[in-house]
Amino acid sequence: MAAKAKTCCEAPMEGRMASSASVNAEELAKFAWAIAHPARVKILSILLARSNCVCGELVDAMPLAQSTVSQHLKILKESGLVQGEVDGPKVCYCVNPAMFSRLKELVAAL
Amino acid sequence: MAAKAKTCCEAPMEGRMASSASVNAEELAKFAWAIAHPARVKILSILLARSNCVCGELVDAMPLAQSTVSQHLKILKESGLVQGEVDGPKVCYCVNPAMFSRLKELVAAL
DNA sequence: ATCGTTAATCGTAGATAGACGATTTATGGA
DNA sequence: TCCATAAATCGTCTATCTACGATTAACGAT
Numbered sequence: 173m174a175a176k177a178k179t180c181c182e183a184p185m186e187g188r189m190a191s192s193a194s195v196n197a198e199e200l201a202k203f204a205w206a207i208a209h210p211a212r213v214k215i216l217s218i219l220l221a222r223s224n225c226v227c228g229e230l231v232d233a234m235p236l237a238q239s240t241v242s243q244h245l246k247i248l249k250e251s252g253l254v255q256g257e258v259d260g261p262k263v264c265y266c267v268n269p270a271m272f273s274r275l276k277e278l279v280a281a282l
Numbered sequence: 283m284a285a286k287a288k289t290c291c292e293a294p295m296e297g298r299m300a301s302s303a304s305v306n307a308e309e310l311a312k313f314a315w316a317i318a319h320p321a322r323v324k325i326l327s328i329l330l331a332r333s334n335c336v337c338g339e340l341v342d343a344m345p346l347a348q349s350t351v352s353q354h355l356k357i358l359k360e361s362g363l364v365q366g367e368v369d370g371p372k373v374c375y376c377v378n379p380a381m382f383s384r385l386k387e388l389v390a391a392l
Numbered sequence: 393a394t395c396g397t398t399a400a401t402c403g404t405a406g407a408t409a410g411a412c413g414a415t416t417t418a419t420g421g422a
Numbered sequence: 423t424c425c426a427t428a429a430a431t432c433g434t435c436t437a438t439c440t441a442c443g444a445t446t447a448a449c450g451a452t
Contacts, residue, residue, distance in 0.1 A: 394452085399447085408439075408440095410435100421426085422424085
């Protein structure tokens with residue numbers, strides 16, 4: 173048995189072409205990090221479903237303390253995926269379409 | 283000024299429809315977590331570009347200690363995105379196509 | 393059977409996440 | 423002006439990540 177089968181993961185090799193040479197690992201990792209927690213994914217999906225949402229509603233929709241939700245929102249804001257706009261004593265959150273598209277683009281380009 | 287403009291994030295409301303009611307936050311968060319570090323994104327992109335790759339090559343391609351790369355690989359394996367196959371004293375890694383598709387699907391469905 | 397190579401695991405240290413309650417800040421209304 | 427509400431920040435705790443060197447385990451080859 174010379175060379176030994178060497179299936180090694182069955183390597184499909186179906187014309188894959190390293191879609192975008194350097195995937196900008198930093199950028200994608202930053203976005204991924206933002207949605208790397210179930211609570212943040214849920215917040216994001218709520219915002220996507222409603223187009224926009226007041227912070228208090230998010231707190232009510234989550235089984236977490238107000239301060240905790242606020243921290244998750246901060247992380248989402250830091251990633252750029254979400255933006256907040258002060259509306260009187262409340263704060264209205266929404267998804268930043270450009271950043272959100274960019275995230276999808278980066279994942280799709282993988 | 284009654285009612286006060288209330289732009290609030292300019293709510294585009296372009297027929298968005300909450301693509302998949304409950305996005306399975308846990309599942310997406312798990313995948314996102316796996317690629318929430320630049321080193322892991324890079325490993326993943328290397329594997330995608332080469333179809334498969336021996337661990338040692340990955341270590342050489344990264345500016346990290348062998349043990350650190352091994353840990354990142356472990357995290358990627360735990361997420362299901364990557365699988366390893368023992369090939370003699372070496373280990374050959376590759377992307378799990380099904381899981382990888384699932385990740386893309388989940389993100390695209392957001 | 394022993395040796396060399398490859399990769400996983402162990403053990404450690406420092407940094408950061410995640411959760412909460414308590415407090416502060418900001419705004420609108422009385 | 424003072425009060426009530428909303429949300430951010432602070433302080434604390436525990437748990438986990440990240441990185442590394444050192445060690446162990448697995449395998450081929452001699």
